[in-house]
Amino acid sequence: MAKLSQLPLYRQVMREVLAEIQAGTWREDEALPSEIDLGARFGVSQGTVRKALDELVVEDVLQRRQGVGTFVTGVRDYLAEAGFSSLTGDGSMAPSFELLGCVKIHAGEALAEMLGLRRGATLWQVRRLIRLQGRLIGLEEMLLPEAQFPVLDVRRIRELKCNLRALCWLDFGVRLKDGDLRLRAVGASAAEAKLLQVELNEPLLQLVRLARDFEGRPQMWSVAWIRTEQVAFEPPPGGTG
Amino acid sequence: MAKLSQLPLYRQVMREVLAEIQAGTWREDEALPSEIDLGARFGVSQGTVRKALDELVVEDVLQRRQGVGTFVTGVRDYLAEAGFSSLTGDGSMAPSFELLGCVKIHAGEALAEMLGLRRGATLWQVRRLIRLQGRLIGLEEMLLPEAQFPVLDVRRIRELKCNLRALCWLDFGVRLKDGDLRLRAVGASAAEAKLLQVELNEPLLQLVRLARDFEGRPQMWSVAWIRTEQVAFEPPPGGTG
DNA sequence: CAGTGGTCTAGACCACCGG
């Protein structure tokens, strides 16, 4: 591989590998060729391949298993990755989800700007309930441009356990990367209070995220409201994925 | 450097470098010897030194400047590193702090257990106000074992702009590493309401952190309450430091 | 310019895993 455009070789290898993954050459949880083989294919040494894969491991695109191979990481759900720790006792638990609905809406000015769309663009609004050991603890609303994801099937969403990032990847070939998380404490509005079965103005933890594809284009805006009377929220490590 | 105790060479180099930093061989914002020189000193190659330093850069202990050198990272304040973004307009701002007080208290059962101390152990309780462009937005309470940090001087705390991690490092040689953050939305109690000038039960974002030294011993417990009517909280990248 | 970090190689050996 010749050195192009001032980009280090290992960066180019990264890009190639990412492109192959996006193209579906290696499926989820499937082993890549060995570092030596990849080196031969790209015309670089094992060390250079290794450095490239290192970066992708850090970005949580790949995972290594010593003596076995290097694997494509499954697309994880941000909230499913997060921990919820009970205030009494230290155990950290994983949430489950229940699809509430999936409808088309039109972007207001603020939303359109955040997603880089024109005002009034059609969006998918997907809402899900968040449960912890069966107990209702939260609500999340996700918005995606309909132009990018023309068909969202309720059955399919349920099949993937409400993991929209997996859906974007498996059905549309778009790998999303979470941007920075923004947090607030807010009082429950009437709608939230009803859905979450809490009093009006009950404090709720609000999580706002903007996910982008690997080219940096915004693709999914999401807001979650979490009841934290009984549990604390622990952001997943890394912050991005 | 001979290979000891099954530990990879670069891990041993990491430990040596960390020890030197803790011993004060290289001061904050001071350049380390070059990678080649370090390699000569430890009897390893430049590549191995580099891998060791890579890890310490990831852990935010060191910083590199190409063409200049490798420097010891200043000890940062978790909240000072975090961003606060206004809900109107995207600018992210850094907070400032005001020391409220510094007194000795005695650990209750829960606190003692979390800090690995006996019940009733003496603790320093340090409280500070958090301001954003002068506006009061939060309150933080930090607890440290008095046995580990016998003298906490109010003047000194103010001098370091309420950065207790810097104080622990500079005055006691203890480098703290933040553990996972836990978040909740809570209603303001009477005490918090008064200090933060909000209504009783006003929703506040609660941040709980446990910082440990590099041997993993808990050393600082802290709880912060943030007003998020006007701003959102953005956790600093990495989560640890 | 000299000195630093940043990249890259070819080859070696080790540690681990599965058949």
Added chain:
DNA sequence: CGGTGGTCTAGACCACTGT
């Protein structure tokens, strides 16, 4: 056992910085 990731070297050259 063979194949994989994990570590390490000696040496080379590039890219950047400060003087």
